Amino acid sequence: MRNLPVRPPSLRSVAAFEAAARHASFTRAAEELNLTPGAISHAIKALEDRLDQQLFIREGRSVALTPAGQTLAARVRLSLGLLSDAFDIAPWRTLDRLVVSTTASIAQKILLPELxxxxxxxxxxxxxxxxxxxxxxxxxxxxxxxxxxPGGWRGVQSRLLSQEELFPVASPEYLRGAFPKDEAGLRNHVLIHHPESSWRLWFIAGTEPETSSLHIDDSATVLEAAVAGHGIALARAQLARNDLSSGRLVRIFERSVLAEYGYWAVWNGSSPKRAVIEAFVDAVAWLFDAQNPDLRINSNE
Structure with a gap:
């Protein structure tokens, strides 16, 4: 194989190759790039001559990448992605905006009230x-x-914001206040479950009763179901805070248990917005500490 020329191929040839590889068709590549199939074929032939490699197997109107073509296609797509990023104006236009991803329940119950x-x-x-x-x-x-x-995500910066505790709650109007007096009494009630806040954590080992249950995959909706009187929910303290203080929910047992999970902030440590990210994370951590000091974590964790 002869040495590759120093001068890179034309972007038009590269675009023709990438489109033909993606569509497995010179005709469809031509339609996408507003060229003729002959121009696509000519551009790819020039690349093959340059590389001294066959890039496509041509069978009538259909084409398929050779192993060399597959390798080149992967590299070309990566390079075009980097080139696209270089010309994308979004990165420097959005430096004045912090994009925060969270669950609807955390946004509704914790972040937005302290916006x-x-x-x-x-x-x-x-x-x-x-x-x-x-x-x-x-x-x-x-x-x-x-x-x-659970934390432990790889390749990112993370900070544990708060632990969480779980305890049973219900609407003050639930069964006109006829709450169970003990754990055994729960067998006569509907228990509202969330996959990340299982009732098995709260029950003493071996005492979980057979009972009717309602399963909901959103923590805020779990609380709303309890407010509506559909059963007894195992609440996360951080999320139920405002509903308890307003009287929409009442705590029916004093005993609580630590949840298996905690609240975490996660971000890319190499982000150009690192300073504002860290300021935001500090503020969120302060919200958790101020609202539930009993769940305050050691700053060294």
Missing amino acids: RTLRDACGDTSLDFRTSNGLANFDDGVDVAIRFG
Whole structure:
């Protein structure tokens, strides 16, 4: 194989190759790039001559990448992605905006009630909240994520914001106040479950009764179901705080247990917005500490 020329191929040839590889068709590549199939074929032939490699197997009107073509296609797509990023104006236009990914329940119950505090911490940077139950994608514009989870995520910076405790709650109007007197009495009630706050954590080992249950995958909706009188929920203290103080919910047993998960802030440590991210995270950590000092974590954790 002869040495590659120093001068790079034309971007038109590269674009023709990438489109033909993606569509497995010279004709469809030509339609996308507003060229003729002959021009696509000519551009790819020039690349093959340059590399001294066959890039496509041509069988009538259909084409398929050779192993060398597959290798080149992967490299070309990566390079075009980097080139696209270089010309994307979004990165420097959005330096004045902090994109925060969190769950709807955390946003509704913890962050939005204290929005002024969070905005003050960020100065002139505007806040952009995006709610999702999935993992945050820092390659898709997210700057910082606030999640309830186990921690230990790789490749990112993280900070434990708060631990969490669980205890049973119900509407004060639930069955006209006929709450169970002890754990055994729960067998006559509907228990509202969330996958991350299981009732098995609260019951003493071996005492969990067989009972009717309602399963909901959103923590805020779990609380709303309890407010509506549909059963007894195992509440997360941080989320139920305002509902308890307003009287929409009441705590029916004093005993509580620590949740398996905690609240975490997660972000890309190499972000150009690192200073405002850290200021925002400090403010969120302060919210947790101020509202529930009993769950305050050691600053060295």
